[in-house]
């Protein structure tokens with residue numbers, strides 16, 4: 338039984354190493370994905386600004402045409418004013434000139450504000466595009482490094498898996514099956530040490546009677562809380 342327990346512990350140690358490698362790879366690849374998503378979101382926002390810019394520029398051209406027409410009309414009416422016969426007609430054209438001037442003033446104000454907005458939008462587009470380009474360059478370099486690291490990890494993992502498989506052969510078949518099931522369900526940790534009566538898998542106390550049984554090492558016990566296979570793990574001095 339002691340040997341069974343030892344074999345299980347060794348298998349668990351190897352599997353945890355594999356687990357760590359997998360987690361590291363997933364983590365790093367997720368980091369790349371996240372950065373790619375950020376860049377895509379920035380590119381989207383540039384497209385959004387670009388559309389707003391087009392609408393704004395169209396409005397600017399409209400305003401410019403309207404203002405030009407209005408100035409033309411004012412000039413025309415001012416000429417007309419000099420050849421007017423009746424006072425009533427004079428007043429009416431004068432009012433038309435004043436109204437047009439007011440309208441022109443509004444349109445010029447709108448044009449000015451819009452032009453300023455478009456300019457700042459322009460520089461925002463340049464800014465974000467530059468950032469996207471920089472981020473992409475950085476990410477490309479990073480991806481290269483991570484891919485190289487991933488290949489190394491993959492090779493390391495292959496070696497560990499080999500050792501793992503020969504270790505698994507040493508484990509008694511009826512424990513191995515339980516081990517695999519638990520590993521699946523308990524985030525990779527199927528075998529947990531018990532130190533000072535506390536299961537290191539779930540941090541819960543086990544009953545004292547069970548702890549005594551555990552010390553005898555003549556059977557493989559399951560933690561009453563997390564169901565992991567337990568073994569006695571002496572407290573290492575120097576650790577907390």
Ligand SMILES: [Zn+2]
Nearest residue numbers: 536539560563
């Ligand atoms: Zn437990």
